[in-house]
Amino acid sequence: MRSAFAGNPIGFHHRQKGCPREQGFILPMAIGSALLLLLGSLSVQTVALQGRLGQASREGRGRQEDALAAAAQQLVGVMNLRHPCLLVLPLTRWSQEGRPCASAPEQAALLRGEGGGSRWHLLDWRSSAAGAEALIELDSAASGAPPRRAAFAVALLAEPLRAQPPRLLGLRGVAP
Amino acid sequence: MTLLEVLLSGVLFLGASAASLAVWSGAVASMDADARRMEALEGLEAELQATEIRLLDPGLLASPAVACGVVVERLAMALDQEPPVAGVVRQIQWPNADEPLRLRLVAGDQRRERAYSPAAFGGCSPGPPSAGESAAPPAVDLPTGGPSAAAVLPGTEGHGAI
Numbered sequence: 327m328r329s330a331f332a333g334n335p336i337g338f339h340h341r342q343k344g345c346p347r348e349q350g351f352i353l354p355m356a357i358g359s360a361l362l363l364l365l366g367s368l369s370v371q372t373v374a375l376q377g378r379l380g381q382a383s384r385e386g387r388g389r390q391e392d393a394l395a396a397a398a399q400q401l402v403g404v405m406n407l408r409h410p411c412l413l414v415l416p417l418t419r420w421s422q423e424g425r426p427c428a429s430a431p432e433q434a435a436l437l438r439g440e441g442g443g444s445r446w447h448l449l450d451w452r453s454s455a456a457g458a459e460a461l462i463e464l465d466s467a468a469s470g471a472p473p474r475r476a477a478f479a480v481a482l483l484a485e486p487l488r489a490q491p492p493r494l495l496g497l498r499g500v501a502p
Numbered sequence: 503m504t505l506l507e508v509l510l511s512g513v514l515f516l517g518a519s520a521a522s523l524a525v526w527s528g529a530v531a532s533m534d535a536d537a538r539r540m541e542a543l544e545g546l547e548a549e550l551q552a553t554e555i556r557l558l559d560p561g562l563l564a565s566p567a568v569a570c571g572v573v574v575e576r577l578a579m580a581l582d583q584e585p586p587v588a589g590v591v592r593q594i595q596w597p598n599a600d601e602p603l604r605l606r607l608v609a610g611d612q613r614r615e616r617a618y619s620p621a622a623f624g625g626c627s628p629g630p631p632s633a634g635e636s637a638a639p640p641a642v643d644l645p646t647g648g649p650s651a652a653a654v655l656p657g658t659e660g661h662g663a664i
Binding site for chain 1: 503507508510511512514515517518519521522523525526528529530532533536539540543546547554557563565566602612614615616617618619620621622623624625626628
């Protein structure tokens, strides 16, 4: 079976036996150029996607920061209102020395809370003469995201004993 | 070099160019939208930082003797004291005296929300302010020309200048 182009009636060049380099150089060049174009555009797309991912992460961090700040406000508010004696006690001593001002169920209620669509729990409450520090973690079982926690500094006032609003010290990762 | 080779190369190159152009165009549009979102996020962050600084005012600290309703009104006044950062819309809302005050900042399609419990500001006594209590704290020097109380009525949303 003869090829349709065997006779090459409208070919640009006649095939030249002595010049093999000129044979078929356009197709490889076009393939190379196409690959380069596609690779270049894929690189740009990758950069754009990385930017989008970074921004989504920043948005998520902002939402978590808001939820944690609301949790800290809620916790300190309840402690100021109902259990001010716990302000000066570290969490490890609540169960013993904190009983006079907060029963076991009340202490358990202080350790967990919900607000703004997020559930949180108090990981630690450290207290010293200079003030207190709360470590709060958002529950992430529903979202599947890694748990996010934040530390808050709480300055204390005497006469009567009460706490100033919590100040965010920073978000922290999954593990301390 | 045959006509088939030239045609095939042309089609290949044109196809790759069109696809590349489409991807570039999409990527540039995406980066442009990201830049706008980032600008909105930075505006929200700046407004939040300014808000936190305003809330450090020692005049906002209450005591268990002060009604929570008074504290929440002081907080609302402090939050709405200055106009928000350009491009940011501020909304302040609280359902009643014992509920946390909610601050919502919106810029474009981005938003941040904070909740401030009146009792966290040094404690307060639950309930609305009594007849003799005033929302204006004596120690706080509120600038003239600040928002009127009507701008932050309980249960409604007020916002500063856009």
